[in-house]
Amino acid sequence: xxxxxxxxxxxxxxxxxxxxxxxxxxxxxxPGHSNDEVEPDIVKLKACLCKILQEWGCPPVFDVGSVxxxxxxxxxxxxxxxxxxxxxxxxxxxxxxxxxxxTGQYVPLNNTYIYNAMTATSATFELFKKKRRS
Numbered sequence: 038x039x040x041x042x043x044x045x046x047x048x049x050x051x052x053x054x055x056x057x058x059x060x061x062x063x064x065x066x067x068p069g070h071s072n073d074e075v076e077p078d079i080v081k082l083k084a085c086l087c088k089i090l091q092e093w094g095c096p097p098v099f100d101v102g103s104v105x106x107x108x109x110x111x112x113x114x115x116x117x118x119x120x121x122x123x124x125x126x127x128x129x130x131x132x133x134x135x136x137x138x139x140t141g142q143y144v145p146l147n148n149t150y151i152y153n154a155m156t157a158t159s160a161t162f163e164l165f166k167k168k169r170r171s
Contacts, residue, residue: 047151047160053108056086069113078113123154130159 060068060082068078086109090096130150137145148163 047153047158048162049108050153051149051151051162051164052086052089053112055089056082056109057112059085059089067117069116071116075113079109082109082113120154123152126154127152 057068060078063085064081068082069075070078130152134145137143146161148161150159150161152159
């Protein structure tokens with residue numbers, strides 16, 4: 038269950054980042070890298086998303102006016118820009134998890150951590166099952 042029907046779910050950002058990753062692999066650049074490419078890149082990024090959802094066996098969720106449409110437009114507008122405060126926060130979270138692993142204290146996050154800086158919320162998702170050792 039991907040929780041894509043809920044626009045407040047952080048899973049929407051995970052799927053968006055997977056589509057951006059696919060776009061980069063296919064075109065060798067990030068969407069919206071220059072102002073002239075924003076509108077055409079929205080269409081290309083939508084195609085990347087549809088292909089990913091099809092591979093995962095999920096129904097298409099890309100209607101005009103949907104949360105995906107708005108996020109894709111915004112993602113293409115800012116290109117590959119990063120906010121320093123978000124990078125610092127996520128870096129701090131990663132450092133905290135490393136300390137948990139090294140010291141063996143507390144329980145580290147399980148699998149995938151997604152931070153939404155717009156709402157200052159985060160979530161963890163177990164996207165990949167760990168294989169048990171025999």
